[in-house]
Every structure is written in C-alpha cells, then in structure tokens.
Amino acid sequence: MSRLPRKILIIIGPEFEDLEFFYPYYRLVEEGYQVEVAGPSNEPVQGKRGYRVKPDYEFSRVNPREYDGLVIPGGRGPERIRNNDYVRNIAKSFIEENKPVAAICHGPQILISAGVLRGRRVTSYWGIKDDVVNAGAEWVDEPVVVDNNLVTARVPDDMPPWMKKFIEILEST
C-alpha cells in the first residue's frame, strides 16, 4: 500500500537560528516527509549565521489544512514575524486542530502572539520564560516538554530529543 508523503510546514523569519531550521528540515526529509518552508516573501531569508533559505511560499499563500505538522525554529526570526496576522493564524490553526507542533528557543513567541499558550505546559529559551508564563503557560526547564501534540525545547542541544518526540507524535497521529 502506498500513500502520499505527509507534509510538514516550517515557518521562518529573518535571523532564524540556522541549526534550528536545518536540523528539523533535514531530519524530517530523512524520515520521508515532504517539508515546505514559508517566509515573509518569496525572497531568500537569511539565518543568524548567514545560511540563506528560499521559502516555497509566503505566509499569505499558506493553507494550514494541507499540512500534518508545524515546526517553528528560534533565533531572532520569531520576533520578526510574530506581528504578521497570517503567521498568527497559521499557528492558531495547527493548535486548534490539535496537529503536532514543534517549537524551540524563541519559537514560542509566535505561540504567545497567536494566543494559544494558556494552560499549556511548555519550555522555551530561558530569556523569554517570563513572557511564556505571562501568556498563561506553565514553564518547565527540561530539554523537551510534551503537552498533548505540542513539543517544545530550549536550545539547539535539545534538538535530538525534541525531534525524536515530534516524529513519534507525527507517527501516532
């Protein structure tokens, strides 16, 4: 029996944390997922360390219903795109439909702005802990925190257990 490959969306903004984009990107490709990238426009987006990534779509063209999961890398990208209404609506759609969402580092800033963290158990980069708490979440200092289908992590070194959990959840949904 064959089936279409499942699709994952990664959303990035300028000065994303390069490894936090590329590790999940390559990892999910390795696992057989079709991974697509959305950004502020069709122009290449540059990471903090200078890697450039050309988005497949701009945010306004994304239909979240086409995807089985969402990845939000950290760095300075999330702050740069969190005020974009399309970005908020994308994040809100995945959370409301209880699809798997993986966010790391400053990635949860987008979940704050989407208004979807109340009552959730999450982690993030330490520097935004207070913002996560003020958004109504319980903040936990662990390498990876799983709350239903939401999988959060703090820093690049947390990525191995973060992706392991995210893939387990994708496989089970």
Next chain:
Amino acid sequence: MSRLPRKILIIIGPEFEDLEFFYPYYRLVEEGYQVEVAGPSNEPVQGKRGYRVKPDYEFSRVNPREYDGLVIPGGRGPERIRNNDYVRNIAKSFIEENKPVAAICHGPQILISAGVLRGRRVTSYWGIKDDVVNAGAEWVDEPVVVDNNLVTARVPDDMPPWMKKFIEILEST
C-alpha cells in the same frame, strides 16, 4: 537486555562546514549513539559559519579501536588536518577494520591522504572529483554512494539519505 551505547567519532578541523558537523552529530545522538569529537587540540574549533565546537580529544589521544564508526564533515576543515599523521592513521584504522565511515563534501580529502581510496566507489564535492579519481577511486555523481561500509555524499542537501544509509549500516554491523 541492556548494552553500552555504541560510540561514534567525528573528526573536525578549522572552518569545517557547520551543518555537516551538526546534522550527523545531533542525528546520531538522537539515535542513541555516544558521539565524541576529535580536533587538532582541546581548544574550540570554529566552523565556516562561526559555530564553535570544543573537541573531547585531540587527534593524538584518539584510540580508533574504541569506536564503532567515523564521520568526516566537509568544508575547509579536511584540507586543514589532512597532513596530520594522527588523522591519517585514524581514518586508515577505520577503513582497514571495515568499520562504517561516513564522509561528505571535502571529507574524502582525508581518505585520499590516508591512501585508502584505491578501487573504492565514492562521491564527494564536485571540486575535488579529480583528486578522488587520481587517488584511484571510481567517482559517482549521486547524492549518496555506498561501497561496503564507506558512505559518501556531496553537499549538505545530501545529508538526509547519507545519514539514513550510515545508520542502516551501523545497525547491521
């Protein structure tokens, strides 16, 4: 039944290609391997994009017999360390004992200098193709080339199938 985690060695030199270190590093950690890094000294080694990695050992202290596999990232690192006798002997030891070896991009420069490519079927970054051929190998333009336990690839975008094959071979040895 429990067993000790299997150990993988990654060897790096200055200006290694950052993603070609971090993808296999995190990927093998995710898979449960104990991953150790060797470099020219105990001082942090800086990648082309500025990420810094502190080696666990300097090359002269490495005992290849302790490891189950070897990874050689690319970038400018391999050229910077290929004349080091310890590096050549490490690579030679893995190849002679037929342990899994994964090399990417300019990584095969180390295999050239170790004198272990004659008669092997490999790929590499296009820019060193002629050197690989002059070292006696058959060069193939494919994302990943497997010859017995030697797994080679060309560029960062080849990493998903490269690591998939390397892990398959590790699991089967």
